[in-house]
Amino acid sequence: MNTLAEENYLKAIYHLTVNDGNAGTNSIASSLNTKASSVTDMLKKLADKALINYIPYQGVSLTASGQKVALGIIRRHRLWEYFLVEKLNFKWDEVHDLAEEMEHISSQQLIDRLDQFMGYPKHDPHGEPIPDCDGYFNHDELKLVSAAAINQTGVISGVCDHSPSFLQYLDKQELKIGSRITVTDIIDYDHSVTLQLNNKKIHISCEVANNILIANE
Amino acid sequence: MNTLAEENYLKAIYHLTVNDGNAGTNSIASSLNTKASSVTDMLKKLADKALINYIPYQGVSLTASGQKVALGIIRRHRLWEYFLVEKLNFKWDEVHDLAEEMEHISSQQLIDRLDQFMGYPKHDPHGEPIPDCDGYFNHDELKLVSAAAINQTGVISGVCDHSPSFLQYLDKQELKIGSRITVTDIIDYDHSVTLQLNNKKIHISCEVANNILIANE
DNA sequence: TGAAATTTTTAGATTAGTCTAAATTATTTA
DNA sequence: TAAATAATTTAGACTAATCTAAAAATTTCA
Numbered sequence: 219m220n221t222l223a224e225e226n227y228l229k230a231i232y233h234l235t236v237n238d239g240n241a242g243t244n245s246i247a248s249s250l251n252t253k254a255s256s257v258t259d260m261l262k263k264l265a266d267k268a269l270i271n272y273i274p275y276q277g278v279s280l281t282a283s284g285q286k287v288a289l290g291i292i293r294r295h296r297l298w299e300y301f302l303v304e305k306l307n308f309k310w311d312e313v314h315d316l317a318e319e320m321e322h323i324s325s326q327q328l329i330d331r332l333d334q335f336m337g338y339p340k341h342d343p344h345g346e347p348i349p350d351c352d353g354y355f356n357h358d359e360l361k362l363v364s365a366a367a368i369n370q371t372g373v374i375s376g377v378c379d380h381s382p383s384f385l386q387y388l389d390k391q392e393l394k395i396g397s398r399i400t401v402t403d404i405i406d407y408d409h410s411v412t413l414q415l416n417n418k419k420i421h422i423s424c425e426v427a428n429n430i431l432i433a434n435e
Numbered sequence: 436m437n438t439l440a441e442e443n444y445l446k447a448i449y450h451l452t453v454n455d456g457n458a459g460t461n462s463i464a465s466s467l468n469t470k471a472s473s474v475t476d477m478l479k480k481l482a483d484k485a486l487i488n489y490i491p492y493q494g495v496s497l498t499a500s501g502q503k504v505a506l507g508i509i510r511r512h513r514l515w516e517y518f519l520v521e522k523l524n525f526k527w528d529e530v531h532d533l534a535e536e537m538e539h540i541s542s543q544q545l546i547d548r549l550d551q552f553m554g555y556p557k558h559d560p561h562g563e564p565i566p567d568c569d570g571y572f573n574h575d576e577l578k579l580v581s582a583a584a585i586n587q588t589g590v591i592s593g594v595c596d597h598s599p600s601f602l603q604y605l606d607k608q609e610l611k612i613g614s615r616i617t618v619t620d621i622i623d624y625d626h627s628v629t630l631q632l633n634n635k636k637i638h639i640s641c642e643v644a645n646n647i648l649i650a651n652e
Numbered sequence: 653t654g655a656a657a658t659t660t661t662t663a664g665a666t667t668a669g670t671c672t673a674a675a676t677t678a679t680t681t682a
Numbered sequence: 683t684a685a686a687t688a689a690t691t692t693a694g695a696c697t698a699a700t701c702t703a704a705a706a707a708t709t710t711c712a
Binding site: 440469470472473476480 | 672
């Protein structure tokens, strides 16, 4: 099996490459709060284990087996988040760091039984899809609120920022996963957005609109 | 906080000293599958942190704060074992190694909510008492089957050996926690024991009788 | 296109935990 | 009670993961 440090590197590389395919040493270092020289050392180890494709000075990508490992970690992380929120009544802004610890318990049987116990949830509390035991998941067609047009309606289905302060702000505004909202106005000057939520008008900044995902209707 | 290795040492020292008060370097080494020299190194670290009383060549005992840490680990271990058996349908012979990993997730809040979620169980699946959040637990008055007299009746309330092979043997004999048994015969020659369980007579070896605990009626 | 800036790697050191082999202390027993 | 035996500690080395500082490669852009 892989060490804790190796798992954290694989997960970071997965998140950095899922959109643009290739990650650099510095971006990995900053996402793991470590130094570039430490990253270089680890990249060699991961390459020796055939978990990444690594060409010095050219960045890295995950191999098929590295991606499988990374998706396993992400599956565990999201299932534990779901467990913490749905079974132990944690709030969605409290579970990230805990799940970060729990995701490293590697028993496949444990995770599959946990999945069954919870009824095979499809999404974690932040709307992220949960990979199944083979690493597959539907990539939902979501759109940023900041990219929506006036009068567009949608259901909040995900958030990009998982920081407690952002999630607590959403709680205060009663913006949650599953809420149906309509974009009623977009201010040219600062790109801030006015939303209709039930009977309420809510005005959010461009930055906030940039971190909320809605499903098209 | 303490490292994983430190936690494992504290737990081992707790188990070795709970009856006889003092543990030697070699006994710690063999219970952790490591070498005496490694133990000596770690004992110095734990003594520096005031978690153990250590006098070179004289063995060790836990300090009050070391005991508190150890009981916290044991609480987590036993609660996870209960969770695995009662919620995820693992068998009692399958949970030890998994709980050994899970016990190192240190969030107090997680454990207290897990405890609440399960209804504050008093015993793990092997009958071991679960310390409360302050480290307290009732030390049940139990007796070994091997120490019982003929005609004595009791309820199986614990097992000393937690190995899968022993627990699977008990399953096969339908001897489980909660079963009421009566000692009907004790063979002088080999100290083996005959039990009455419901309508069934069961003959067990001295070794087995030495690992089953019953509560006096 | 070639110097400046940026990114990445290398070299050498550090820490936690472990090991083997040798030395030391404690215990047993003749 | 002194030698033999057993238990424990010390000395020195190793691995994984990290760091700082310096060197090398790549990219940028004037």
